Amino acid sequence: MKNSDVLLIEPDAELASTYRRALEDDGHNVRVAHSAQSALHLADEHQPDVVVLELQLTDHSGIEFLYEFRTYQDWQTVPVVVHSIVPERVFQTSRLVFRQELNIHTYCYKPTTSLRQLRATVHALKV
Amino acid sequence: MLEECAERKRYYVVNTDIANEQLMISVSEQLKLPLMQVARRAEAAELRGTTQDFAAIRVTAQSALQLLDNFLLSLRLQNGYLQLELEPVSVSSVLYDAGQAVRGLADQYGVELQVDIGGRYGPVTANRMALEAALISLASTLIEGLPGMDLPAPQLELQFATHRCRYGIVAGVYMRHKSLKPESLDKGLSLHGKARQPFNVLTHASGAGIFVADTIVKAMQLQLKVSRHNGWRGIGVVMAPNQQLQLI
Numbered sequence: 001m002k003n004s005d006v007l008l009i010e011p012d013a014e015l016a017s018t019y020r021r022a023l024e025d026d027g028h029n030v031r032v033a034h035s036a037q038s039a040l041h042l043a044d045e046h047q048p049d050v051v052v053l054e055l056q057l058t059d060h061s062g063i064e065f066l067y068e069f070r071t072y073q074d075w076q077t078v079p080v081v082v083h084s085i086v087p088e089r090v091f092q093t094s095r096l097v098f099r100q101e102l103n104i105h106t107y108c109y110k111p112t113t114s115l116r117q118l119r120a121t122v123h124a125l126k127v
Numbered sequence: 128m129l130e131e132c133a134e135r136k137r138y139y140v141v142n143t144d145i146a147n148e149q150l151m152i153s154v155s156e157q158l159k160l161p162l163m164q165v166a167r168r169a170e171a172a173e174l175r176g177t178t179q180d181f182a183a184i185r186v187t188a189q190s191a192l193q194l195l196d197n198f199l200l201s202l203r204l205q206n207g208y209l210q211l212e213l214e215p216v217s218v219s220s221v222l223y224d225a226g227q228a229v230r231g232l233a234d235q236y237g238v239e240l241q242v243d244i245g246g247r248y249g250p251v252t253a254n255r256m257a258l259e260a261a262l263i264s265l266a267s268t269l270i271e272g273l274p275g276m277d278l279p280a281p282q283l284e285l286q287f288a289t290h291r292c293r294y295g296i297v298a299g300v301y302m303r304h305k306s307l308k309p310e311s312l313d314k315g316l317s318l319h320g321k322a323r324q325p326f327n328v329l330t331h332a333s334g335a336g337i338f339v340a341d342t343i344v345k346a347m348q349l350q351l352k353v354s355r356h357n358g359w360r361g362i363g364v365v366m367a368p369n370q371q372l373q374l375i
Contacts, residue, residue, distance in 0.1 A: 011274075011275035011331035012160060012164075012271065012274075012275065012331065012332075013236050013237060013274035013275070014164045014183070014187070014235060014236065015160075015163060015164055015167065018164070018167045018168055018171050018180075019167070021171060022167075022171060022174070025174070025175070033277065034274055034275045034276070034277045035275065035276060035277040037277065038277040054331070056323065056324055056331050056332075057275065057331055058272060058275040058276050058327060058328070058329070058330060058331045059276070059306075059327060059328060061327075085156075085159060085160075085163075086323065110163060111159050111162075111163055114166075114167075114170055115167055115170045115171060115174065116170070116174075
């Protein structure tokens, strides 16, 4: 079992560096994108095993990123962990569409998800 | 006549309540960010058994306190508990002090902060403490937002600057990035309280600092404007020169 290549999409530079270190300490290779556009470039260059995604990004939202990401055949099965400041209840009416159509593996509400929990979620997805 | 006064008062109370509520929502959302940073940094320090995160935790907590302080100032002004005395103010010195106040936050976010106070401008009519609070609020929002635009390193720059325009003297915070347009500010302000991310071209957060600055600036009968400075774009406060002192 190899360590995963994680694409971390986190707009806040401060939080990104903390999450990156925590995941790297767990043995993952982590690449950070702050925006949807650079996330697509990084995904194209490095083929991630897991994507950790904040939905509230600058300019394009994480949902726009996901729709675009899932249109490519290679990326349709890549597990996506939504790790967002937006609580899942906001998507109550569209939760099924959201989970199934965009193939979201886990939804973590960022303010209450500890580093340990995030690490455990990503660890469970090891390829 | 009495009825009309009562109606006007009711209208004022309802509108102030809505404005208070909108500001509170936006600040609460914004405060989640530094609190998350502190919580995760503290957890990281615990997991690693190191103290290297402590300095960053201090800067983050300090900037959250600053946001809260400025928010309280804006609430007091909005509710009429505090009146601002307008006085002759040196814009350059306010810009310098505001720059010093956010330097730690800028370093933490890898944003290069410049203070361009060249040029001789006479005093303007404003309230020094309120003007500084507004500029700090604006700058903090932009500092946190800039890296989220994924700009190449040379563009991670922010400038406190002042210049003359046809309406008076502008003091503001400017960036190289071209995404900011006057419509972005108008749209963001009109989405106040209705959208989670009203300034999505500027920041991934709720942009509370801009609303706080807007409230403070309005209490001085001034306005926030999108303006340009040496090809950079930013948000500034337009102030009238203090004519009385210009004559001396």
